Amino acid sequence: MTRPQNDPAPIYHRIRDLFSNGFTIDWVTASFISSTHLICLLATPVAYYYAPAGFWQIMLGWTLIHALIGCLSTTVYSHRLIAHGAAKTISWPVHIVFGFIGQVLAMQGSVRRWAAMHVVHHGVDRSGKHHLDPYSATWFSSGWRNFLWSHVLTYFFHHPDTEAKDKAYDAKNSAPLVWQDKLYLPLLIGLNFLLPMVVGYLITGTITGALCLLVASIGGFILAQHNTWTVNSVTHMWGFTKGAFSSAKNNYIWMGPLGEGNHHADHHDYGRDYRNGFGWSGWLLDPSRYVILLLNALGLVKGLQRASxxxxxxxxxxxxxxxxxxxxxxxxxxxxxxxxxxxxxxxxxxxxxxxxxxxxxxxxxxxxxxxxxxxxxxxxxxxxxxxxxxxxxxxxxxxxxxxxxxxxxxxx
Ligand SMILES: [Zn+2]
Ligand SMILES: [Zn+2]
Structure with missing residues (x-):
């Protein structure tokens, strides 16, 4: 596999170096990610053990469908359609299904915040200001620190220089995004925590059933989170073909993020393209593209952008x-x-x-x-x-x- 040939020089040696460079811990996000992971790890085996008879299949199905909807909404909607503007017009049904429901299930912040961070991530390819990349996989001198940072640790910190992110956030000001941002917290609580508990109770008539489906829901968003995070970590660190403008790679094999993981170098080199991946290999390995093409065929999104x-x-x-x-x-x-x-x-x-x-x-x-x-x-x-x-x-x-x-x- 190729190693980066022209990646920027590391900025930090140890994670703790961040503290002397203006980073502070984001206790709310750090506590939320840590506690939900801990609950998932400890409560999942207990929930499957004590689940009412036959209920484990519903729990597993809930987790997988939750994760799939969350992932697809992040890749198709928040990433390609919103952050990159891959379609000129997006209809309200798409905003509602993918933004107000799907992206909330993905548990990765409001669409507006997600897109702003992602715009900054791509912006450094042209500006060369690599110290601003919130998900950088090149900041540290060791691979495991780069992996940990780009994959998850970045969310544990308040980053000092937020000007570029604030600008990108302000620019994503269409009505659906503003409303999704305002309603994010109640939607998050409702869809990820209350809904599975109510459904679990209605199906089983027991509090145990309600708690079991709650654990399944937590598993669903944790799967969606890690799947998406691999795009920032794995696909910026390992692959066969390096991008012309970024540290991203084409690895051609990582299908977890539904088409975002295998051709990330192509994506960084022409981000506005509704496709991820040039040529025939892109066609074969890009499920998110098929969804966008379907939405386009149904007239729900119009004016798809692509590289010539x-x-x-x-x-x-x-x-x-x-x-x-x-x-x-x-x-x-x-x-x-x-x-x-x-x-x-x-x-x-x-x-x-x-x-x-x-x-x-x-x-x-x-x-x-x-x-x-x-x-x-x-x-x-x-x-x-x-x-x-x-x-x-x-x-x-x-x-x-x-x-x-x-x-x-x-x-x-
Ligand atoms: Zn990237
Ligand atoms: Zn992108």
Whole structure:
């Protein structure tokens, strides 16, 4: 697996260094996370042991469905649609189901706060202000501290510099987000604690049943939390392909967060895309994308955003060049750099050229022309598109061939 090649230098050595840099403990969040984890750990075996006959299946189902709804709402709604604006319009039913219910079950703060933190997390890719990344997996000089911090410890602290987060929070000011934020606490208590207790009591007629389903609910949100948190920890620390602009990686295998975990490098390199993952591997491994496409097909979200083919090519080329530069001895790199840059430009131009044909095809298809005329124009365009497609592929191949040639010569 690749290790980061151009990650920023560590800022801190030990966790306690944070205290001398303005961080203070957020006792409310720290106590809540610690106590719910402790309850989950101790009460789950007891609840399954004392559960009314056959009730364990309902408890398990409740936990799994709770976790699934929480995860999906975080990935589809709070992350892609809200934090990144992956769709131009989002209808109220989507806000209600995913925001007022699903994201509350995920137990990760209001949508507005979640999105603000996430905007800052991505913002450091361009600003280079890595000390502001709330979920940084590069702050510390040791891997286990980076993992602990990015995964969970970050929530145990008040961070000193909140200007960027406050700005992002203020910017997410649409009515559904403002109301979800205002109602967050009662919704949280109602959906995560009261609802399972009432349902448990109604099904079993016993306080034991109510408490058992409460424990199942706590298990549900803890599963949702850890699943989402792995995106900040695991996918920023381990993977096969490193992003061009961030420490995020594509690992292609971690499916827990429903499409957010396997192509995180692609996501950081073009965050506004409703998809996570370029190319065919993205299509195969992105359940959250299928949900967004379904919402789009139903007219519940409109105007999906995505990287153009040229933008994708630019990102892939940039990554390849970064990787090649790190692995190549300086004199050889100096000799090859200009040639590789020229080949990259030719590939990008050819890609853009092909995209203009594709745009023209879409334009023709949307025209209200007689059937025969429409067919004639599309046939005419088809031949030109094929030529452009071949040129694009040839330029891409030429770029990759040059990279391989340079590397092969190095090891010859
Ligand atoms: Zn990330
Ligand atoms: Zn993101």
């Amino acid at each position: 083919k040229r933008q994708e090519a630019e990102i892939i080329a940039r990554r390849k060049l970064l990787e090649a530069r790190v692995e190549t001895l300086r004199p050889r790199w100096d000799k090859w750099e200009a040639k590789l840059e020229a080949l990259k430009s030719e590939w990008l131009e050819a890609t853009q050229h092909w995209e203009t044909f594709r745009a023209r095809k879409i334009q023709i298809q949307s025209m209200s022309l007689p059937q025969l005329e429409l067919k004639r124009r599309l046939e005419q365009l088809k031949a030109e598109m094929e030529v452009a497609r071949r040129a694009m592929r040839a330029r891409k191949q030429a770029f990759f061939d040059a990279i391989y040639e340079m590397r092969a010569m190095q090891y010859a």
